[in-house]
Amino acid sequence: GDSVTQMEGPVTLSEEAFLTINCTYTATGYPSLFWYVQYPGEGLQLLLKATKADDKGSNKGFEATYRKETTSFHLEKGSVQVSDSAVYFCALGGSNAGGTSYGKLTFGQGTILTVHP
Amino acid sequence: EAGVAQSPRYKIIEKRQSVAFWCNPISGHATLYWYQQILGQGPKLLIQFQNNGVVDDSQLPKDRFSAERLKGVDSTLKIQPAKLEDSAVYLCASSSSGRYNEQFFGPGTRLTVL
Numbered sequence: 001g002d003s004v005t006q007m008e009g010p011v012t013l014s015e016e017a018f019l020t021i022n023c024t025y026t027a028t029g030y031p032s033l034f035w036y037v038q039y040p041g042e043g044l045q046l047l048l049k050a051t052k053a054d055d056k057g058s059n060k061g062f063e064a065t066y067r068k069e070t071t072s073f074h075l076e077k078g079s080v081q082v083s084d085s086a087v088y089f090c091a092l093g094g095s096n097a098g099g100t101s102y103g104k105l106t107f108g109q110g111t112i113l114t115v116h117p
Numbered sequence: 118e119a120g121v122a123q124s125p126r127y128k129i130i131e132k133r134q135s136v137a138f139w140c141n142p143i144s145g146h147a148t149l150y151w152y153q154q155i156l157g158q159g160p161k162l163l164i165q166f167q168n169n170g171v172v173d174d175s176q177l178p179k180d181r182f183s184a185e186r187l188k189g190v191d192s193t194l195k196i197q198p199a200k201l202e203d204s205a206v207y208l209c210a211s212s213s214s215g216r217y218n219e220q221f222f223g224p225g226t227r228l229t230v231l
Contacts, residue, residue, distance in 0.1 A: 004159075036222075043121075043208065044160070044222040089159050103172055104150065105220060107159030 002027045004092050006108035013080055013115050021075040021111045023064075023090035033057075033066050033073040034091040034105065044089065047075075080115045087112050119143065121223035123209050129229045135197035138226045141190070142211030148172075149186055150220060151194050152208040160208055166192065199230045 007022040025031065035047040035057070048057030053068035062077045073090060090108040122141040130136050142149050147168050152160035163182065165173040168189040177184070181200070186192040196203055206227050210220040 034219075043224040044210075046219060046221075049219065091159070103148070103165050104162040105160075107161070109157070109159050 002031070002092055002094060002106045004090050004106055004108040006088075006090050006111050009110070010112035010114060013113070015082055015115055015117050016079045017115075019075070019077040019080045019084075019113070021088055021090075021113070023073045023075065023108060025071050025073065025090075025092050027071075027092055027094065027106075029094055032093045033064070034093065035062070035064055035073070035075050036089040036091055036107075038087045038089065038110075040086070047088070080113075082115045082117055085113055085115045121209055121211055121221055123207075123223035123226055125226055126224065127227050127229075129231065130199055132201055132230050133198040135195065136199055136228060137193050137195045138207050138209075138228075140192045140194070140209030140223060142192075142209070143221055146211035146213050146221075147189070148212045149192050150210040150212075151184055151192070152210065154206040154208055154225070156205070163194070163207075196228075199228075201230050204228055204230045 003026045005024050032051045034049045036044045037047045038044050047062055048059040048064055050057040050066035053066055056065045064073050064075045066073055087110045089110045091105040093105050121143055124139050128136055149166045151163045153163050154160040163177045164184045166186040169186050182196055184194045206225040208225045209223045212220045
């Protein structure tokens with residue numbers, strides 16, 4: 001079945017440091033890939049997505065590239081801020097070749113990011 | 118546009134008691150999902166509805182959990198009787214039909230079973 005593996009956490013960085021959170025996946029067919037973020041006390045919010053191989057998703061300075069050859073979707077940001085402190089989830093959604101989803105998302109275990117001033 | 122609404126936000130019950138959670142999805146979203154998020158883990162799908170029909174309930178512990186989506190709009194998830202291991206955050210999400218699984222999540226209900 002589908003699965004997502006995220007790097008072990010938590011991750012602690014100083015403000016303006018470079019961030020990478022690794023994500024690899026196992027899936028059949030044509031999955032779409034997502035990064036969701038969960039700020040303290042809030043629900044999950046979609047951060048970015050990529051729906052086919054070599055697509056790059058980007059939002060709020062975060063980027064991730066869908067790499068089919070390495071089955072990866074690593075999250076990066078060049079300069080983190082204190083306000084980026086949150087839990088980040090990599091997720092996979094199954095789709096057919098036309099992009100119509102099969103439904104559920106399969107999530108990784110989450111990575112806690114703490115950014116200090 | 119209003120987001121996904123859930124209530125209550127917090128619930129504390131004794132084991133063997135029953136509890137119900139309510140979700141109102143984004144207007145017009147045909148697909149509704151209930152996820153269980155245990156502390157330190159990613160969300161896991163419990164059940165998926167398309168309009169008022171069940172699409173996937175393969176991970177729902179049907180001996181104690183039930184869910185319904187009457188009229189294809191809001192939904193309730195019930196646990197009866199609750200066990201200690203049901204302590205988790207229960208997330209509701211919705212999406213429009215079709216493409217790319219983009220799901221919008223509610224704030225969740227944090228359940229503590231004592």
